[in-house]
Each structure stands twice: as structure tokens, then as C-alpha cells.
Amino acid sequence: MQDKINAYLGEVEAFDATDEAAIEQFRIKFAGRKGLLNDLFEEFKTIPNDQKKIMGQELNKLKTAVQAKIESLSAGNDNHASSPLSGLDLTRPAGAGEVGTRHPLSQVRKEILDIFSRIGFTVEDGPEIEDDWHVFSGLNFPPEHPARDMQDTFFIEKNPDMVLRTHTSSVQVRAMENSQPPLRIVMPGRVFRNEAISSRAHCQFHQIEGLYIDEGVSFADMKQTLLYFAKEFFGKAKIRLRPSYFPFTEPSAEMDVYWGLNSEADYRITKGTGWLEILGCGMVDPNVLQASGIDPLKYSGFAFGMGIERITMLRYQIDDLRMYFENDVRFLKQFNRLV
Ligand code: PHE
Numbered sequence: 287m288q289d290k291i292n293a294y295l296g297e298v299e300a301f302d303a304t305d306e307a308a309i310e311q312f313r314i315k316f317a318g319r320k321g322l323l324n325d326l327f328e329e330f331k332t333i334p335n336d337q338k339k340i341m342g343q344e345l346n347k348l349k350t351a352v353q354a355k356i357e358s359l360s361a362g363n364d365n366h367a368s369s370p371l372s373g374l375d376l377t378r379p380a381g382a383g384e385v386g387t388r389h390p391l392s393q394v395r396k397e398i399l400d401i402f403s404r405i406g407f408t409v410e411d412g413p414e415i416e417d418d419w420h421v422f423s424g425l426n427f428p429p430e431h432p433a434r435d436m437q438d439t440f441f442i443e444k445n446p447d448m449v450l451r452t453h454t455s456s457v458q459v460r461a462m463e464n465s466q467p468p469l470r471i472v473m474p475g476r477v478f479r480n481e482a483i484s485s486r487a488h489c490q491f492h493q494i495e496g497l498y499i500d501e502g503v504s505f506a507d508m509k510q511t512l513l514y515f516a517k518e519f520f521g522k523a524k525i526r527l528r529p530s531y532f533p534f535t536e537p538s539a540e541m542d543v544y545w546g547l548n549s550e551a552d553y554r555i556t557k558g559t560g561w562l563e564i565l566g567c568g569m570v571d572p573n574v575l576q577a578s579g580i581d582p583l584k585y586s587g588f589a590f591g592m593g594i595e596r597i598t599m600l601r602y603q604i605d606d607l608r609m610y611f612e613n614d615v616r617f618l619k620q621f622n623r624l625v
Pocket of ligand 1: 452453454455495496532535566567568589590591592
């Protein structure tokens, strides 16, 4: 056995090759499953015990020499060095993966819903493809009424009674039809308008609408609720209500918040007035209550609606609507502070 080991050691020592196939052959010959090393280890079992210690050492010497040879030849092998894995430490722990963030519009929607949920509003949902009744007629838009032109509507060709909802007020009608007051709900959702030239040029945007109906609800309740919202969301304590018109509210108003005129940017975004228009609102028209099965002599209420894109632009002074759709991570990453 000793002779064999010596002979193999000599062979291993002398072996030299650069191409991978030859090195692999060498490996199989000595270290393969049916290789010479395995034969020797089998033979080792049969030798007398008193020789085992010394033979064991010899055998290990050969094994180490074979391994060292294979390693040194492989390391010097150019083919090997240029393999895509060479130079990579595959045992290194991976770096932390990038964590995504919620889209700014989702963050703002959640924030607004949270603000209203703190004063008892719950969230209602409704379909995006709606019938004329819920989008218009039930909201006091008579057929052919010019007020329908306020919102450029997408109609469903196959069924002229169906439209893509132009506002979330449709959910108001559904909620009033389905339950009796007290009603205190907020309704977020996507809405569609066929507007070619406007800040909403993408034909779809998001609104949040609110509705509060109970006995004895007054304009003052609406004002306080909206003031609370302005304080919570914008941190601004001054609002004003300007008369406006919506078919479904009477009286109707637009709410502005006082933004201030402390910087050049304030001048720019408020067009020098200090005020920013935030939302539309009003006392629910008695006709609308009646149409949905609520007694206008017993109940009154207010509604308001705002565009999430617009509110988010004002909040973060985003000046191009396209930012919302491009999903540029450099933009999105700036909103990783919240929820
Ligand atoms: N639905 C109106 C719009 O889309 C907003 C609004 C809602 C106004 C509720 C008053 C009350 O412009």
C-alpha cells in the first residue's frame, strides 16, 4: 500500500494541465466516487491495526495533495477565472432590499379618511360604472339640464343609461336609499371626466365625498366640520365659504383655507391672494333627500366633496399632475415618511 501511495504522490506531483477537461479527468481518476483514493480507503480497512496509524497519515497526505493540485490548477485556469461567478463571494449576506412606499395619493386618502373617522364618519363604497339616476337624476340634475355640462361625462355606448361616474356623489344617493338617518359617511373613489384641457387631463381622478344627515343638522355644523378638517389636514385655522352652485345642495359653497403669504411660494400657489380653494360643499337639497326616500321635513344634512389629486398637490406643492402617473421612484421615494 505504501508503494502505491508513493507512486500516486509522484504522479499527482507531476501532473500539470490547463484545460478544464483534463483537470476534471484528473479529479475523477483520484477523487471521484470510484477513484483511486476511494480504492485505497477500502484497502485501508483490511490492513493490520498496528499499521493503521502510519498508513492513515500517508493516505491523508495523498488526499490533501490531490485536493491542493486540483485547486491550484483550477485557480490558474483562465476559463475558470472568467466564469461569471469568479470573484463573487456567494456566502456574503445580501444587502437590505429596497422597501416600497405607498403612493402619495393613497397616503392622503387614508389620512383624510382617518381625520373624518375620528369624528364618527364611516367609509362607504360604490360602483364606478353607474346609472344616470345615481350620478345625475337622483341628485337633482333634471334631464337636459345644463348643469350636466359641468361634468363632461363618458357614456357607455351600448347602454346610454349607464355612465362612468363623474363624481362620488353617486355613492351619496345609494347610501341614502339604503339606510335612514343618522348618516355620517365618507366616500372615497375614482371618478371620470372627459376633459381634454384641464389639470385633470388624464380623464380620471379621485374624490372623497362626505355626507352627514340627521335631525337638525345646520350650516353651522358643516362649517365646524370643515374647519376641523382644515386644521387637521393642513394645520390651517382659517377658512372661508364662498357662495357657489351645485344642483344637489342648497345653499352651496366653495371652501377656501387661508394658506398665508409668508414666502414667494405662497404667493405663487395662492396667486397672490393667500387663499386656496379646497372643496365644494352645501346643505343637501330637500329634493335630493326626498328622491332617496328621506323625509326633508324631518331631516337635514350637509355634503362636501374634494379632489384627492388637487389636495395632495397643494399639500406637497407638486406642480405637475403627471408625477402621479409616471411612478418615477425618485418622486415616490419622497413619500416614504408615512403609513
Ligand atoms: N360632486 C361635486 C363635484 O364633483 C362636489 C360636491 C360634493 C359638492 C358634495 C357639494 C357637495 O364637483
